[in-house]
Amino acid sequence: MRLEVRDVHSYYGASHILQGVSLTVEPGEVVALLGRNGAGKTTLMRSIVGLVRPRAGSVQIDGVELTGAPTYRAARAGLAFLPSGRRVFSSLSVAENLEVARRSCPRRTGSWNAERIYGLFPKLEQLSRRTAGYLSGGEQQMLKIGRALITNPEMLLLDEPTEGLAPAVVDELGEWVEMLSRESLSILLAEQSATFARAHSTRGYLLEKGRIRFEGSMERIWDSPELRSALGIAARTAPEAGPAAS
């Protein structure tokens, strides 16, 4: 799936949050969306899926206009948004969460079903009857990914997937991202700390105050002291892939 965002302007009330953002994600590509606190990463993802209505600009997937469509259309078209934080249906069991997700996009078919998700996350199978609200942060992350995958999406919008995760879980998350990208899922990855994004994506956008400040390879972002400081990464320390520093 190819995503094209063109000159999107979004507002919360009177505040002009996204001031003309353009971005593309090619089929099978993992693209980083970087930016500090409040830069507008989440707002951009919400604008893409229609949770925020852009006042101007357009969002297209595979050349088909998505701007202004109700949010459920994005998911049914194969665009899965995974919001940040502990977002699962907390009163439902793990198995019920997966079933609700599957039924939400009844016409999307593919290789992903509950069995395959339990294969990828054996932990979830053991916990399938547990109420999702009682899962640990890492387990909820698995369920969040499972809920998305069961709809057989073609693109994931991952908002701060590493937030609040233990380092070991972040490493695992990295492996899942690599695996999904090998299966030619496209991924847009929003991160505050560029370490995770750098390890798993090739190309990135740097968002600053609702505008794209830079677009290019992760190396370019990493090698530029100016961009690094814009991201709040210390200028001299050797970058290491791994858990977020902030």
Added chain:
Amino acid sequence: MARFLTETIGTLSDAGSLFVVAAGLTLVFGAMRVINLAHGTFYMYGAFVVTTVAGTASGLRFWVAVVVAALVVAVLGAIVQLGVVRFVVGKEPLTQLVATFAVLYILADVALHLWGSGARSVSAPLGVSGTFTLAGAYLPVYDLVIIGTAVLVGLVLWLLLSHTSLGWMIRAAVDDPELLQSGGVNLRRLHLAVFATGALLAALAGAIVTPQISVAPGMDQSIIVSSLLVVVIGGLGSVVGTAFAALIIGIADTVGTLVDPTWASTFMYFAVILVLVVRPWGLFGTPER
């Protein structure tokens, strides 16, 4: 003993109809985060439609009237949802209250035109009218119909919410509507179904109690007050809580009436205050996150 039985059956019957109304209110609140002040209107319309359809005949036609009332009012609910409530979902509570209060008033006027201001009554159909004796007490057979209806509604709702994927979807809407929507669910369609179901439950309760009450304007406002009390002490959005709360309100009302009829409603509010002091979020609700 006879007295105790009479009061118990009477209380259960009152609590039963209150539960059916309040279950609809709590379902709508849970899944849509809308407090629908016009919910009592659906109860009143259910009762009025029965008086029209059943007429004075008291046979099979009564049961047909109950079903017709529930369905007609479900459609009315759908119209109210599409015409008004849809626009206030997600808005500030005050906006929702004003909008649904307006619906209450408008539909009350419409009812006045359709059915007049006088009281109307329906007699219990043959077979479930009259009394039966148990341990020396004379008990109205029709109370059992109401209790049975309430138990049935409770069971169906429980089965729906805990064992069907539609029910899981409704609970998911309670948990996190935005997540449900971004997962591919047409939330508006789900809201329409939930709101119509809520109206149907209110109408069913209004229809089923007609043989025991006089059907008249004002029913809409008195029932909305007691069902709001039930929903608040049960915990907004919880069906199990609603069942317990309806019982508590029913018992408080009965005990109050026994002690001193002029203080009955004071007893009811006292029960509410007592519950809310101990658990401000209601018996089965969850503290606001």
